[in-house]
Structure formats: C-alpha cells, structure tokens
Amino acid sequence: MRRSPSRVLLATGTVVAAVLAAVGTATAAPRSIPAGTTAVTAAAFNHPGVLLSRAQLDFVKGRVAAQAQPWTSAYQQMMASRYASLSRTPMPRATVECGSYSNPNNGCTDEREDAIAAYTDALAWYITGNQAYATKAIAIMDAWSATIRNHTNSNAPLQTAWAGSVWPRAAEIIRYTYPSWPNQARFATMLRTVYLPVVIPGIHSNGNWELSMMEAAVGISVFLDDRAAYDRAVERFKLRAASYVYIAADGSQPKYPPAGGIDTRAELISYWQGQSTFVDGLSQETCRDFTHTGYGISAIAHVAETSRIQGGDLYPGLQDRLRHALGFHTRFENGVAVPANICGGSVTRGLGPITEVAFNALHNRLGIAMANTETYTLARRPQGSNNLFVAWETLTHAGNPA
Numbered sequence: 001m002r003r004s005p006s007r008v009l010l011a012t013g014t015v016v017a018a019v020l021a022a023v024g025t026a027t028a029a030p031r032s033i034p035a036g037t038t039a040v041t042a043a044a045f046n047h048p049g050v051l052l053s054r055a056q057l058d059f060v061k062g063r064v065a066a067q068a069q070p071w072t073s074a075y076q077q078m079m080a081s082r083y084a085s086l087s088r089t090p091m092p093r094a095t096v097e098c099g100s101y102s103n104p105n106n107g108c109t110d111e112r113e114d115a116i117a118a119y120t121d122a123l124a125w126y127i128t129g130n131q132a133y134a135t136k137a138i139a140i141m142d143a144w145s146a147t148i149r150n151h152t153n154s155n156a157p158l159q160t161a162w163a164g165s166v167w168p169r170a171a172e173i174i175r176y177t178y179p180s181w182p183n184q185a186r187f188a189t190m191l192r193t194v195y196l197p198v199v200i201p202g203i204h205s206n207g208n209w210e211l212s213m214m215e216a217a218v219g220i221s222v223f224l225d226d227r228a229a230y231d232r233a234v235e236r237f238k239l240r241a242a243s244y245v246y247i248a249a250d251g252s253q254p255k256y257p258p259a260g261g262i263d264t265r266a267e268l269i270s271y272w273q274g275q276s277t278f279v280d281g282l283s284q285e286t287c288r289d290f291t292h293t294g295y296g297i298s299a300i301a302h303v304a305e306t307s308r309i310q311g312g313d314l315y316p317g318l319q320d321r322l323r324h325a326l327g328f329h330t331r332f333e334n335g336v337a338v339p340a341n342i343c344g345g346s347v348t349r350g351l352g353p354i355t356e357v358a359f360n361a362l363h364n365r366l367g368i369a370m371a372n373t374e375t376y377t378l379a380r381r382p383q384g385s386n387n388l389f390v391a392w393e394t395l396t397h398a399g400n401p402a
Helices: 014-023 054-065 071-080 108-128 131-145 156-177 184-199 207-224 227-244 265-271 290-309 315-333 356-365 371-379 393-397
Strands: 095-098 150-152
Touching: 054 071, 054 108, 054 156, 054 393, 071 108, 071 393, 095 108, 095 156, 108 131, 108 156, 131 156, 131 184, 150 156, 150 184, 156 184, 156 207, 184 207, 207 227, 207 290, 227 290, 227 315, 290 315, 290 356, 315 356, 315 371, 356 371, 356 393
Parallel strands: 095 150
Antiparallel strands: none
C-alpha cells in the first residue's frame, strides 16, 4: 500500500529508541585542545570542522584586522546585532513546543536565536580574542544543555534541525580554540540524545526539512566524532539533494525523493507544487516560494562545505545542481520576468541571505561562471542572518580561499 506524501515519517518513542540504539549513547570525554592546534580524532575528523575550518577562521580574522571589505562591514553588522550582546540572557526550557508556522511558539524562537547567539559569540571570540565572548557562548550552551529534553508538536523535526545545525558550529569553535569548557561533555550528550535521534532518520515532508535535518546530523556527528552517524547522514543527504534540484541529466523528470511513497509521475508533479515542466535549477519548492527553496539550497551548501573540511568533498558531485539552482532563482530575484511555463508565470521571491557559501565554493574555488548569482550576492552584502539557521556568511565565506 502506497504511503501518502503528507504522512510524517518520524514517530515518537519507538523510532527515537531505535535510533539511539543504532547511533549509541556513549559520549567521548572532553579534551583540552591547546589554542593554535587542529585536532584530528581517531575517526579522522578535522576540528574545528562544521561549516568553518581553522584556516577559514584565520582568514576572516586577518581580513577584519586589516579592515578589508566586505569582511569589515560584515563584522560590524554582526557585532551590532542583538546576537552579539554580552548582556544576553539565554532562555532555555525543558520542552520546546513548535507548531506549524510557529503556532504555538513555546521556546522555538528562543532556542533558535540562542543558538545563533552562541555561534555569533564564538565567532566574535575568535576574531577579537576577547574572552568575554567565549564565556558568553559557553554560558548559552551550558544553559540549554542543562535544561532541554525534547521538542514537540508538528514542527518539532524542523525546529530540531534548525537549532541542531547551529549549535555544533558554535561548539566546534569553542571546544577547539578556547582552553576551558567544563560542561562540554554535557553539551555533547544533549546533541546525542535530544537532537540526533530526531534528525538522523530523515522525513518525507518538503525537501528543505530533510536537507536541514541532514545538515544538523552531519554537524552533530562531527562534534561527536561519530563516523557511523556522519556516513549515514551523508548518504541520505545525497539522495535528498539529488531529488530536490532538477538538472537535465536526470532525464525527463526529477528523481523521486528517498522516502514518502512517491513513485509515479503524477505524484511527483503534485509533490513539485503542480509544476510539470522541468528545467535546469528548478527545485521541488520553487513554485511554493523562494524562501523555503533558499532554506534547502543553503542546507545543501552547508553540508557540502563541511564535507570538504572533512576530506570527503561533495562539491564536485553537487556543483551542477547548486550552480543551476542558484542561477535559476537569482535570475528572477534580479528582476527577470518569470516565463509562463514556470509556476504559471508567477513566483514568490525572497531567497534570503543564502548564496555566499556556495558562490565562494563554486565560483571562487572551482572557477565556475555564475553571473546571476554574483549580481545577487554582491548587491546584498553583507548578508546577515535569517534568524533561523543562516548567519554572517559574507563574514565567514566571502572570498575565503581556505
């Protein structure tokens, strides 16, 4: 019997227990990593290694110190934001309840923004050397690791993914560049028991959900030095990314998603928001709106960037999908009229601050011409935060050669 695409794959209780058993519950003892070194664990993970490497952090620090642009304006934007405030009081709770479209919103915004704040403070610490920022990042992470136990309601998987994507970025920087974090093992336990079991099974909702879930699973696995979980997340990510963005090499239609029982053309067209004409760069959510599409593209770029740091570069296999997806959507963001065969000639724009990571990787590192994406990116610098899981990527990735 074919499952309905609208059914949610993730069940409570049995699935969580099964996944916990699969990925294990042991947490490595905290290690003190001297500043100025890069640790490589027995599982061969590079640290810091979630979205940013030490070499990338050093590049940013040097550009800001030299007062070079666009990094200086991006740094000033970050430091002027509420996320960098040293007077911030974290707002943890044991149960974060998130309904559809944030109704109800019981701790959802608090959790996401505290995670972004911890990441912001970690970046500020590394760039400035001011220990107050490291201390604040640790205080925020400690508050949540001492408190949170679960996420509930319909948006729980997505909320877990968004916060779970950002926490490891902050934690990697602090753990591997700051000399003391007494409660880091408790934070690791939080990631392993509260976040990883929810995100790693995946889901068959719209593609941006699962892509964000795999981003969280990948980042958490790096922080936990969990090779089995990392490999599992990467394999599921590859399937979802390949089915989220269409390219002509796929054939006459997009690839079927990895779960959800969608296995006929009619079901696929319905899943692609009624779009039946497929062109390079179209995404599964283009005809829904560009904002959700931007979430999916961003998560693809984030996972690819982390994979490159970890020595298993996914960019070569993703470059055609990423460059076409960015070029297709930024063309319309830049003002080109939408043809009648795309979403009936009308789209809802709002891609967001999500192009810097992929643009740097594809255009600057790989030398791919990306005129539409370049126009969009340069016009929106410095790209700030979407207040969900994207933050300060002009600062961290614009022109970053490392």
